Amino acid sequence: MAQSGTEAAFEELVRRHQQRVFALVSGLLRRQEDVEDVAQQVFLKVYLSLRKFDQRAAFSTWLYRITVNECWDYLRKKKVRPLVYESDLSLEQISKLDAFASSGRPPEAPNQRAETKQILERMLEKLPEQDRQLLVLKEVEGFSVQELANILHLNVNTVKVRLFRARGRIMESYRRRLGSSGAGVGVERKV
């Protein structure tokens, strides 16, 4: 029905998939303020390309692939560079983060939440882009491994291996900072 161009049907498609598209765009870009604009661009492109959809894959898979391509085009056009902070995370900041991560519970006080959030954002920024995107999409935005494989044109096993290695890299970086402070490792290994 949507492929015959009826606007009402397409509007319904937009409503059904808009949240997921927002989540994917948000996970891939680093600027929340551009999410809505890029998401609009995605659906515009989908509408204009409906004739090319051959229905071999699920519509959502096709939609998410267009979303990823639009995000990459956006990042290329904007020439987004990694955020450069004036200084690295301080040892005190890492220790605070460690305390919350060990407990598995985020801080409750608003000022502590704001500070911890800032620390986490800076820590994620230091990861290679692909690691950051995979971890954020999986752990923050809730995409499944299968969805990530479909979206990123990867084999499911490849996604699992990349996720596993990205986890190792973030912890390696985290422990290096903790270790250099002489502080104990709060996020302990549990055997």
Place this chain on the structure above:
Amino acid sequence: METDFSDPACPEYEALLEDYLDGELGGADAKKTGAHLESCAGCRRAFDDAAASVRLLRVAGSLLDSAPAPSPAFARMVMSRIRNEEERAAVGAGLWQPFVSLAWRFAATATLALAVLLTYAVAGFRRPPAEIAVLNPAEMQDIFSPDPTRAPADRDEVLMMVGESGHASH
């Protein structure tokens, strides 16, 4: 606690360990992976790191800005943008249509002319080359000039040779 990075995880277990972490592994695979973790220090360290990352990112998930929710009017804004785009395309096509038709006509004419030229050139190329008479230098020899390779037979020939060389020098 010392951090030992010398033993990486076994490559053949990385995907299984990710599933094990997610609780997605069952049956024989779960047993096999559990047994392997008990015997392999590298995989055990990597798995512990991965589990720690889950806790860390869980805190992140609750604090980081997850995706903004689409506004209630988002879908209508998308449709409005689609309509604008379609109208723009229709107007653009109308304005440029006469020029596009003219351009196509020029292109067709130019292609035809090129085809004619090429045909002519190929046909011309295939014609056998005209026979060009090549004069043998020996045949050009002045009938009055004696054969330079032959010694003059008489005085007249000597005089003629002297005359020839005089002509050449002038």
